[in-house]
Amino acid sequence: MLDAVLLRQDLESVVTKLAHKGFNLDVESFARLDTERRQIISEAESLKAQRNKISEEVAQLKRSKESADHLIEQQHKVGGRIKALEAGEKEAEIAFRDFLSHVPNIPHSSTPIGSDESGNIEIKRWGNIPEIDTPEDHVEIGTRLGIIDFDRAAKISGARFTILKGMGAKLERALIHFFLNQNIDAGWHELLVPYLVLQNAVYGTGQLPKFEHDLFKTHRGGDPLYLIPTAEVPVTNIYRDEILQAESLPIRHCAFTPCFRSEAGSYGKDTKGYIRQHQFHKVELVAFTTAEKAEAELEYLTRQAETLLEALDLPYMRVELCTGDLGFSSQKTFDLEVWLPSQKCYREISSCSWFGDFQARRANLKYKAKGAKKPEFLHTLNGSGLAVGRTLVAILECYQQKDGTVVVPKVLRDFMGTDILR
RNA sequence: GGAGAGAUGGCAGAGUGGUCGAAUGCGCCUGACUCGAAAUCAGGUUAUGGGGUGACUCAUACGGGGGUUCAAAUCCCUCUCUCUCCGCCA
Numbered sequence: 073m074l075d076a077v078l079l080r081q082d083l084e085s086v087v088t089k090l091a092h093k094g095f096n097l098d099v100e101s102f103a104r105l106d107t108e109r110r111q112i113i114s115e116a117e118s119l120k121a122q123r124n125k126i127s128e129e130v131a132q133l134k135r136s137k138e139s140a141d142h143l144i145e146q147q148h149k150v151g152g153r154i155k156a157l158e159a160g161e162k163e164a165e166i167a168f169r170d171f172l173s174h175v176p177n178i179p180h181s182s183t184p185i186g187s188d189e190s191g192n193i194e195i196k197r198w199g200n201i202p203e204i205d206t207p208e209d210h211v212e213i214g215t216r217l218g219i220i221d222f223d224r225a226a227k228i229s230g231a232r233f234t235i236l237k238g239m240g241a242k243l244e245r246a247l248i249h250f251f252l253n254q255n256i257d258a259g260w261h262e263l264l265v266p267y268l269v270l271q272n273a274v275y276g277t278g279q280l281p282k283f284e285h286d287l288f289k290t291h292r293g294g295d296p297l298y299l300i301p302t303a304e305v306p307v308t309n310i311y312r313d314e315i316l317q318a319e320s321l322p323i324r325h326c327a328f329t330p331c332f333r334s335e336a337g338s339y340g341k342d343t344k345g346y347i348r349q350h351q352f353h354k355v356e357l358v359a360f361t362t363a364e365k366a367e368a369e370l371e372y373l374t375r376q377a378e379t380l381l382e383a384l385d386l387p388y389m390r391v392e393l394c395t396g397d398l399g400f401s402s403q404k405t406f407d408l409e410v411w412l413p414s415q416k417c418y419r420e421i422s423s424c425s426w427f428g429d430f431q432a433r434r435a436n437l438k439y440k441a442k443g444a445k446k447p448e449f450l451h452t453l454n455g456s457g458l459a460v461g462r463t464l465v466a467i468l469e470c471y472q473q474k475d476g477t478v479v480v481p482k483v484l485r486d487f488m489g490t491d492i493l494r
Numbered sequence: 495g496g497a498g499a500g501a502u503g504g505c506a507g508a509g510u511g512g513u514c515g516a517a518u519g520c521g522c523c524u525g526a527c528u529c530g531a532a533a534u535c536a537g538g539u540u541a542u543g544g545g546g547u548g549a550c551u552c553a554u555a556c557g558g559g560g561g562u563u564c565a566a567a568u569c570c571c572u573c574u575c576u577c578u579c580c581g582c583c584a
Contacts, residue, residue: 113544117553124553127565131512140564147564294573315504315541443523447541 073172073433080106089178092185092395097175105171109164116157123150173281177430179395180404186394192407193394198378199387201411202470209414210468211345213478214240217493220346231343232335232350234461239493243467243480244353246487247460248328251355251380255457258376260326260357265306267329268297273309276435278401278427288332288350299332303356304454311360311437316450318441322361322369326457329354346461347419353460357424359453362439366426366451367404374406374424377457381421384481386466387411389418403428406455410466421462424455 079086079102087097126143133140179185184193214220219240225233236244256262268290274280279287279301288299300306307327316323331354342348357376361369374390381388393405402425409418429449432438438447471479478493485491 110544113553117544120554121552123564127512130564134512144564151564 073169073430074175074178075429075433076106076168076172086178089395090176093176093179093398094187094396095176098171101171105164105168109161109168112157112161112164116154116161119150119154119157123147123154126150170281173275173434176400177278177398177403177428179398180426180428183398183404184392184394185396187396189394189397191394192397193392195390195392195406197387197389198382199385199411201387202413204413204472207413207469208472209345210465213468213472213476214346216476217478219243219493222345229350232348234346234349239488239490240464242488243484243493244460244464246484247458247463248353248355249487250383250484251457251460252326252328254380254383255326255355255357255376258379260324260376260457263307263310263325263327265303265310265327265329267300267306267332269300269306269309271296271298273305273312273435274298276309276312277305277431278434279305282400286333286335288334300329301333302331302354302454303327303329304358307356307358308431308437308452308454309435311450312435314438315447316360316437316439318362318439318444321439321450322359322365324373325358327356327358329356346465349461355457355460357455357457360437360439360450361453362441363429363448363451366428366453369451369453370404370406370424370426373453373455373457374408377408377422377424377455380458381408381410383483384463384467386463386470386481388421399423399425401425401427401430403430408455408458410462411470412466413469413472419462419466421466422456422458425453427452427454 074086083099083102087099090097126147130140130143130147133143184191186192208216211220211222215222217239219237221235221237225235252262271280274287287301290297290299298305306329307325310325311323330351332351334350335348357373359369359373378388378390388411389409391407391409393402393407398405405423405425407420408422408424410421411417412419428451431452432449437450437452439450440447467481468478471481473479476494480488480491480493
């Protein structure tokens, strides 16, 4: 959520920046909701002040055993008006918050301006693209080796689910294990978190209210529960309603979770294979830090994800998203894309984002510097480290051999107990 | 699933209708004493929102929501969570 004060004071520049993100801010609605809210608050509060004053007088009269009937009568009327105003206040507050919660984050000043992904900027490429004359795709390889089964998965769960078998399942597990250990060794603190979360958690990271259709939803009793679309949701929310000490920052967490996405908006894209699934595995990196340290933290986090690809010797590219391709909550994002021989292009495998205080304001994540008068909102960042399924796809395709076998990346051989999948 | 007990400031823990944003202790900060430290003493120490350039001021908050009342930490309803016992279970 954006800072209402910023909008009030610098509305024009906010409008321009949001336009770069393809968002048209309704200036009139904002001004109206903002004024209405403040007016009703002022009115209600002055009445409450009056009520408190009279209550005080009543108390004094009662204490000295005098009659307070005339005052109590007066209070009756005030009480009724306060009740009405409070209802209006609540309504105005909800309307204002609802409006703001649909407004995306402002792109960072360093984010390149562009309208869609064609405006993204390549930052770097790493690794050698394997030369394969007629590459098989991971579906063919996995099916032939008997380690991936799409058909039977469809039988039990429908489209966009997959069964991994034997060495396929083990490879997925090896990657989870490898990613976690690498991240932990680099100082990221592991968390194992719930996969079902309350509504306010999904609101806190910004998937709600706008992107409800992307989420799987269930309930317990009357409370909705959402299956997490990424570990970002439970992990980012763990410090909600707390005030952290500035000296403890940055806090860096990594978490392995399954992720669940209904992806209603993406029908027709990647319908075949293991690229886009309703359920997939991911190891996520999440960092909390101060405004001053945040930009450096984005680089640090992105580098951590890159080292994982480098350790696996998978060729990748780092791309900076332009304003038009930036996610709802993000102000600056680097995507890491891995080379897929069958598609002859790079595909996203990690998205490393800096959210500024946008998520923190929604989730109420704060820190206080030593000697500071007021607590401030944290800056949050996250990125995959890495998406497990897509890494498995990249390995099958990049490490395929002419004889139909797949070489196991060096760093996974101990865990896999073999050098080659055949 | 059944029975019961709880939820108060950073922590511990008082408070059962008005003088309570809340005793007391611990912690923390500032000052005094000291060469310095400890001990001791004095003072301070929540957050959010509204108004004001500001000093400041007003409002709200005692797990969440609703109610009773002129007035609620305190009474009533409800939800959530925690703990104890029984049952069941991975």
